[in-house]
Amino acid sequence: MVHILTPPAVDDVGLIDDVIAERQTGVNAAFFNGIAVEWRERVQSYLDGRGSPAVVERWPAAEARKSTLIGLYTHPAEGSAQATVLNNLRSHELVICPACGEAGRPNTLDHYLPKRLYPQFAIVAHNLFPMCDACQKAKLEETGDAQNPRFFIHPYFDRFSAPKLVALRIEPPFSTPLFELTANPDLHDHERAIVAIHVEKLEVTTRFASFFSGAHRRVLRLAGEIREGGQDLVAMFGYFRGNACAISPNSWDFIVYDAVLSNPELMNFLQNGELPPLL
Ligand SMILES: [Zn+2]
Structure with missing residues (x-):
């Protein structure tokens, strides 16, 4: 599931100054000079508002020139101020998607506030983070609605009262169980609300259904092997859970082993x- 990221070490307001300075001799110099003061203020308000679409306003003047502003992101001149920032963001060493926890290097950068709706933040580093293709396909240009003003966890700004954000329930029959993924009940109400809508909008439960089934088959097989070897099931699974927690309390392996160990009925089934039979 979600992995909280260290915010990029980028002065985004300073980046705007650099971008404008680099455009003083170009065909868009008048446009950029005309928006310079307000652009800086808008970027600062993004940072102050922690990127929330509930408080960060859209900007009609920027949307009217969105192809110019989005072009800074899609076609950055080599060596330009924003090219350096974008290259640094793309040279990350993540091996899981920060939005869903899918294993593998996330290939794309996502605009937390979509660049077509908020072109003034197209190159803002705090609005950009790595994401897997499946998450990006599910997220598209959604941000929030009247009922849920914010759909997605912001990996640079959101912090939670418990490290684990979701809980998996494994329900009988344990040979072919049912899986229920919820926000961690230990979180505060407002935290559970954003986790729940994030999971729903990124279609996490559906996308990971086959992973849950596969992980459960692995648990059954391991339980059989541990019993055959005369080892202590609780200790062994505790060891697996500890290893997974070292990666992250939001790694899917941790969530699965935590679901197993915190389910007395399932543990009894695995032990006794x-x-x-497994393939
Ligand atoms: Zn993802």
Whole structure:
């Protein structure tokens, strides 16, 4: 699931100054000089508002020139101020998607506030973070609505009262269980609300259904092997959970082992039940 990221070490207001300075001899010099003061203020308000679409306003003057502003992101001149920032953001070493936890290097940068709706933030580093293709396809240009003014966790700004954001319930029959993914009940109400809508909008439960089934089969197989070897199931699974937690309390392996160990009925089944034959 979600991984909280260290915010980029970029002075985004200073970046705007640099971009404007680089455009003093270009065909768009008058446009950029005309928006310079307000652009800086808008970027500062993004940072102050922690990127929330509930408080960060759209800007009609920027939207009217969105192709110019988005062009800074899509076609940055080599060596330009924003090219350096974008290259640094793309040279990350993440091995999981920060939005959903899918294993593998996230290939794209996502605009937390979409660049077509908020072109003034197209190159703002704090509005950009790595994301997997599946998350980006689900997120598209959504930001929020009247009922839920903010749909998505902001990996640079959101911080939570508990490290684990979701909880997995594994319901009987344990040979072919049902899985229920919810926000961690230990979180505060407002935290659970943003986690729940984030999971829903990124279609996490559907996308990871086959992962849950596969992980459960692995748990059954391991339980059988541990029983055959005469080892302590609680200790062994605790060891697996500890290893997974070292990666992150939001890694899917941790969430699965935590779901197993915190489910007395399932643990009893794994220790004493008739385990199904596995392929
Ligand atoms: Zn993802």
